[in-house]
Amino acid sequence: MPRRDLYAVTVIVLSGILIFSVPLVHGIGLANDTLLHLVWLKDFVVSVENGYFIPRWLPESFNGLGSSTFYFYPPLPYYLGTVVTLFFDFEITRLLSVVTMLLIIFSGLSFYSLIRDKLSNNLAILFSLVYMFSPYHFIVDVGVRCALSELSSFIWYPIIFRSIIDIPTNKFSLITLSLALSGLFISHTISFLLFLPFWVSFLVFVSINSSRRSEFLFAGVFSIVICMLTTAFYWLPMVYYLDEIHASFWYNLDELIAHSFVGNTDKYDYGMQKNIAPIIDMVWLYLLSFLVFYFFVVYGTSKSGYGYFLFFLSAIGLFLVTTLSSFLWDFFYFAKRVQFSWRIFSVVEFLIIFSFAMHYKEVGVYLRRSRVFQYLLYFLLMIVVFYYIKLFSTYMVTVPQLKEAKALQIKALESSYGAEEYVPKYSDNKFREELESLSVDPVSFDESKVALKNLNVDHNLWKLEMEVLSPSEVVIKQFYFPTWKAINARTKESITVYPSTNEGLVTFEVGHDDSYLYIYIDVTPIEKYGIIISLVGLFLLFFLTVRNRQRIQFGMKGY
Template identity: 25%
Template sequence: MLFFNLNQFKFRYLFIFCSAIIIIAFFPLLAFGVRSGHDLPTHLSWFLSVRDIFSSGFSYPRWLSDQMDGMGAPTFYFYPPFSTFFSVLVDLLFLGKLPPDRVIGISAFFMSVLSAAAFFVWARNYTDKKIAILVSTFYAVAPYHLLCNFYTRAAIAEYAAYIWIPLIFCGILKVLTSDKKKWVLILALSVAGIFLTHLLTAMLVGPIAFVYSLLVAFSENKVSKLDPKKIFLLVFSSAIGIGMSALYFVPALSLFDQIDSSMLFQVAIEQTALFSEFSLANFAKFEMVLSLIVIIYLSFSIYCLIECKMSSARITKASGYFAVFWLLVAALATAAMAGKMMFLFQEPSPLRKIQFLWRILSVVEFSAITLFLVVISNLQSSAARSRIVLLGVLIFASFFLLQNFSSYKFIKKEKNDRTELFGKEMVKYRLSPTEYFPAGTTLSSEPGAIAHRLGAHLETAFIGQVESGDAKIITATRSGAKFLIKVDAREKSIVSIHQFYFPGWNAVDEKNTVLPVLPVTADKLVGFEVLPGVHQISIERTTTNAEAKGNWISIISFTLFILLAVYFTVQFQKKRKIA
């Protein structure tokens, strides 16, 4: 039988085979770098900005002063930092010798390898390492994960979030069912990781993880009475993980009204429902590809349970609960993507913010692959297992060929594509998307014309300018987000600098007197008021109250994490000495 033929292969040969599969899937990225994707110019622009700031010795640069052609953007107040910072670390690993597009391509490869390793750990709860590495390889190059999220959309943060999903569910399982305390720490890191990688994926995974933890607790309690300490450790670990990521999400949530967030929701979430225009005539359309992927996953999940029902030796009752759970997750998620559960996405639900219903496909993908593991690891019928494995292999092969056809087709025009990519206005002028403009700006919000929105500011960047009153700027210098302006004012005047307004700007004069900072001009530039006389004004970014709160929560949570790690280590050493 197909299922048992794996026994004739040594694990190291399967490892080499799976490594080759991943390398084949990523060869265009490894050889030539990234070339296309809906959000690629944006991520490339951010990478360039963060890399420059890191090279100056700064850490966690929330404000990118060189964005918007030098007018600045609060990008990493709102966008999770992990994926961009990861690419900068990869750049450091290669000593800055690679072009940015190749750095991002190699970063994506490493992220996929990490997601495969994470899923391998999760899969080992259900099966031996040979099956686990094969299924983990599929997870690493699964169609929504790689083809849609990376090659098509270049949604790098959502793509990177796949690293943490298996570790979160594995952490829940291990904390509640084993005595290995390391999983309390791994779960905390994984929860922090998904928040710092993609907040929207965390919002989708969170409710499912909560229900899963209840199911695990219920199942464990039926076998042997569940220790209440494990429930406490689960809650405590999750809370620490959320707390460690507070340095990101507290400012993001607190300052959301300071940017033009309406640009995030130009398309109503109801309009992103799948299957609304389902037609084979639209086969090549992105939404159609997503619909077909969902149908295949859900159909395969249902088939797995049908095989369980038909098999003369069914899976155990406990495993059956989990099989049904993962099928329900996939089915309900599919219904939600089809727009059949819109009450979940109405105000004041935070799920309203996910923008696109088809983002839930990450949940379907994880659920379907996990259901496959649950079923094949519990069925006693070798014939049923072989049929399920064979069908799984055919699905994988089809997906693999489809996305390789899509990713390899640009290789012949590699040089032209690279020139075109770096010539795009988003990269050339380091432009952040429209939602990072300050709230209330009169700059045009016409989609797809960011360079034109900045108008005369492009290529004519100034440092300081008198907006009102009788004054003259004597000297003006700039270093990143720090400005030094000498002003000779004959009367009370308003002076602006070439940066967008956002909370956190601080201005002081030569006497160290704090000056009020406010948005001035229709474009909402940073401005300050000067009194008559000659003044030396220093303007720079300082920590906002929201940042300070988030930082303190993270510091406290990280301290608790370290103390917990030390306590577990001491306890482990004591047990070893006794043994």
């Protein structure tokens, strides 16, 4: 590694560790989604330790009733937590702090790789630090929301843009672009959908200004195909089982979207929006201010189309989070799946910081020409610093608060309460409302017909030994999901599994011959197909990598 890169990596890593020094010692604060990620991270790590290398069902969620979370939720940040546990034995609250810190650090390193060739080393480091600790990225996604998956999306934006820029010169950029898109998809699928029109627009723009348009077109199509192939293990079961979860959360999407626009005065009355609305408005104003300033700089000095086009993309992003764009969200049904319109801030923040980095010299030239704009920039920076300090002091909590938050987190972990939208759909409303305080026997049956001799639960595998006096119904303490399977351990015959009437728990009929039973989460054909397709995608990437190396080694043109 060149000395300049080693220096940059050292500064970025140490900056991340310094900022997270208190949470690393005392645990992360109690943000909106902290408890969810603690529960999911704990159960995910335990699942991998038990040999489920693609965890989908979390048996300890919802007070031991189980959850289908990872049939639907992107898993990559949780794999990072699992990798950390291979080297360090952190308790779960500290592990979440470590994972959050690593995601921030990786985003800084990613941004540095994007701009290292465009600026001096110190300036590249400075812009990378700005990207790491920008208001939406750091204050909102870490301090306010603990949005672990959205945090990880910031890693992939710079890599995607760098790969597009390098298509004519770097023979491996096609492979890097494919992997980055795949990483974004299984980090935060919503961010993947939001970022899709932005990076495609950038690719088309760059290709128009290049004599090698066919290479750009091929790269765009090929990378999307490879992304869909390599991530099939995740999205194929997700789509297949989407109707199997309780959908009350999704029914409220219209209301959720309606209250999430900047400029909507009603949003302060809607749940989480009451807390986050002021900071969202502030982020919008700060980004808008810099965008307006940037326009004058580009208009006055830019000789490359990059400046105008990045300004155009950023302006579209800011427009999409205001009430003025509400008609677009109604027109595009899939857009409502993003839940909150202001998620686009993650994309806009990246675009504006990248724009300033790309045109830093032009900004300097323009400032030297006009004292008015010098003072305007200083004024904007003072406002940003003032609000940043105010927000930092509000949301980056003190040590006593962290200790109090940790006590609440440990209490929540005892019941492993999950997110309502991932409850299987078969339980009734009353049962779902009582989940936190619910007490259910591990196995329920008619004692006049069945006697339980032995019960052994090994994560997602239940082993029952019973004496069946007459045919009866047996219920185990796990939510029903179509992937549950029951077999007679002796005859290997399958037993039909179905949801109980009100609770939606795993239920099956036993007869005289069903003394030994295995009940477990099965790997269904759709999951196997997804895994096979993903392996095919990875094989294609490996083949192209090896092939490219061989062609370049012999002086031939790579793909």
